[in-house]
Amino acid sequence: MLKSFRTYQLSIQFYQACLALKLPTHLRDQLLRAASSITLNLAEGSAKPTKKDQMKFFFISFGSLRECQGIFSLSGQISPELLNKADHLGACLFKLTRS
Numbered sequence: 001m002l003k004s005f006r007t008y009q010l011s012i013q014f015y016q017a018c019l020a021l022k023l024p025t026h027l028r029d030q031l032l033r034a035a036s037s038i039t040l041n042l043a044e045g046s047a048k049p050t051k052k053d054q055m056k057f058f059f060i061s062f063g064s065l066r067e068c069q070g071i072f073s074l075s076g077q078i079s080p081e082l083l084n085k086a087d088h089l090g091a092c093l094f095k096l097t098r099s
Helices: 006-019 025-046 051-075 080-098
Strands: none
Touching (some): 006 025, 006 080, 051 080
């Protein structure tokens, strides 16, 4: 099921792109925790039996993406490609939280 979950697949690509970044250790560690949280919460939420339970995890994923974007702002040196990837993932997460 997760192979056909587009937002989940996008979150994996986003995490892999974050792995390649050169940031100060404290920001890199926080970024990787937040980026992995996006994927892990999508996976967990997709297994929940009720829409209310799913939404809880989808909102956490969306919050983790916002945390990543905050780290990007602090670093000031993130590529436009990664910023676009974050925006695309954000749009998909937003849609999930509104479904």
